[in-house]
Amino acid sequence: MVTSHSEAAARPQGAAAPRRRGAVLERAILEAALEQLSTVGWNGLTMEAVAIGAQTGKAAVYRRWPSKVDLVADALRTGFPALEYAPDHGGVREDLYQLCLRVRAAMYSKPGFALRAVLHECDHDSADRFHELIFSGVIEPSQRLLREVIERGIARGEVRQDAAHELVCDVIPAMMMYRSKVCASEWTDAELAEMIDRVMMPLLRP
Amino acid sequence: MVTSHSEAAARPQGAAAPRRRGAVLERAILEAALEQLSTVGWNGLTMEAVAIGAQTGKAAVYRRWPSKVDLVADALRTGFPALEYAPDHGGVREDLYQLCLRVRAAMYSKPGFALRAVLHECDHDSADRFHELIFSGVIEPSQRLLREVIERGIARGEVRQDAAHELVCDVIPAMMMYRSKVCASEWTDAELAEMIDRVMMPLLRP
Numbered sequence: 001m002v003t004s005h006s007e008a009a010a011r012p013q014g015a016a017a018p019r020r021r022g023a024v025l026e027r028a029i030l031e032a033a034l035e036q037l038s039t040v041g042w043n044g045l046t047m048e049a050v051a052i053g054a055q056t057g058k059a060a061v062y063r064r065w066p067s068k069v070d071l072v073a074d075a076l077r078t079g080f081p082a083l084e085y086a087p088d089h090g091g092v093r094e095d096l097y098q099l100c101l102r103v104r105a106a107m108y109s110k111p112g113f114a115l116r117a118v119l120h121e122c123d124h125d126s127a128d129r130f131h132e133l134i135f136s137g138v139i140e141p142s143q144r145l146l147r148e149v150i151e152r153g154i155a156r157g158e159v160r161q162d163a164a165h166e167l168v169c170d171v172i173p174a175m176m177m178y179r180s181k182v183c184a185s186e187w188t189d190a191e192l193a194e195m196i197d198r199v200m201m202p203l204l205r206p
Numbered sequence: 207m208v209t210s211h212s213e214a215a216a217r218p219q220g221a222a223a224p225r226r227r228g229a230v231l232e233r234a235i236l237e238a239a240l241e242q243l244s245t246v247g248w249n250g251l252t253m254e255a256v257a258i259g260a261q262t263g264k265a266a267v268y269r270r271w272p273s274k275v276d277l278v279a280d281a282l283r284t285g286f287p288a289l290e291y292a293p294d295h296g297g298v299r300e301d302l303y304q305l306c307l308r309v310r311a312a313m314y315s316k317p318g319f320a321l322r323a324v325l326h327e328c329d330h331d332s333a334d335r336f337h338e339l340i341f342s343g344v345i346e347p348s349q350r351l352l353r354e355v356i357e358r359g360i361a362r363g364e365v366r367q368d369a370a371h372e373l374v375c376d377v378i379p380a381m382m383m384y385r386s387k388v389c390a391s392e393w394t395d396a397e398l399a400e401m402i403d404r405v406m407m408p409l410l411r412p
Contacts, residue, residue, distance in 0.1 A: 170381060
């Protein structure tokens, strides 16, 4: 567990933090990195400040992550809500809706915000690495689950036979990103439901 | 017309540039601003350098545009390819395809690239102004033309009656932005055609 700032402040100066190893220390470092990202951003984040935040030494950070990009990429990746299982409520409409709620939760999670901030600030080469992270952490799992929902719909005869196409699976993430990006507005539950009724259901019908 | 750099260099030092007024001078300033955006970006652009680029004085620039944001917004707006008339080839599939080609041209035009660079660099308040510009200069016209294409399709009986909905008109711009953003890849002609066949035609069919 991460020692909180107030606990650290309450400890007499010079008293060492409890010695943590392996996974516990690793998690403390990753959480300190996320914390730094959300306060001082990509440009402000230093390995030293992360080490201080995690109450460890810089060497302990560098031993695990040779660079700031590696550390931040891992912090974001491990922080994302998992998109592992497709919803399965017996109907394509409800399953799509539940899936949209989960994708939205990932977009507006702490690592989701941090990732957008990082992409805004970092240089071109690092951006490539983080784009890959969005792809493998959010896009790819969303598409995989969407395909699962669509394929179950096809099996039930609810969805046309040739609908499980990559481009069809892009529509929901594209629409969600588009509005939050271009219109700078979030999706309410009702808007997600309307998008499914106006776009996805007509697109999928047999 | 804008006097080119080489002409300016060939003129003896101290010789004044030909006196231009009104629309001609204005265009020279706007072109110099676009030129600055594509070379030194938003952060590097100064009103002074724009004035030099347009071979005029700083006062002439400030008289028309009180701030850098105003100037850049106008430079981008006037530089965008016009999206005025919807394609009308007698069929919804071909019309959508032609419209996609035009939207792509706007996205990858010089002002299109400049606008993305600006959004990447500028602060939050200015970004709002430029988001508004994307909306009024590209998104809004694209949606209007898409709606026109869809409504003509409805009139011909090619498209279902309730398809001319805002969310349906969002699908093409959303898909185009999504791939160029997330997958960092451009749309080829064949990919645009596939998107229309796999997504738009099934979505619109009666």
